[in-house]
Amino acid sequence: MSATRVATTGSGGKRHGDAGGQHRGDGLNDRGRSPHFFALSVQGAILGLFVVAARRGNVTAAVNAFGAFTFAVAxxxxxxxxxxxVNRSLAQPPLLGIWLGIAGFLHSLVMLGRYESTWW
Incomplete structure (x- = not known):
């Protein structure tokens, strides 16, 4: 048995909060993936870099990856x-966490070896 959703329309026939059909009201984008999926993926990738850095014995990269993970989940x-x-939701997608996570992931990835081989 499937549930059918009825869209509430306002003036112009668009759903409230619909930006040209790019974001559906159920928290998913057009491809069916939640922004939370991307945030968790980035966080998992950072944890993977933490494990690689710890196994290599690279303390600096491990601390860096841990800090990146902290900023990504903050x-x-x-x-x-x-x-x-406050007993209210912010109702924002986790875009800040995704951006911080991507920046931290790239920095931690480069900490595993590229910074040492750069001439500067």
């Missing part, structure tokens, strides 16, 4: 804390 943790404290 917006989600702050959002949960805000929800518990």
């Amino acid at each position: 917006p989600a943790i702050l959002g949960i804390g805000f929800r518990l404290l």
Whole structure:
């Protein structure tokens, strides 16, 4: 048995909050993936880099990966804390966590060997 969703329309026939059909009201984009999926993927990749750095014995890269992971999950943790404290949701996709995670992932990846081989 499948449930059917009825879209609420306002003036112009568009759903409220619909930006040209790029984002559906159920938290998924057009390809069916949630922004949370991307955030978790980036966080998992950073943890993978942490494991690689720890197995290589590269303490600097391991600390860097741990810091990148901390920055990647900080917006989600702050959002949960805000929800518990104020009893309201921020209702924002985890874009800040994704951007911080990507930057931290790239930096940690390069810390595993590229910085030592660069002439500067």
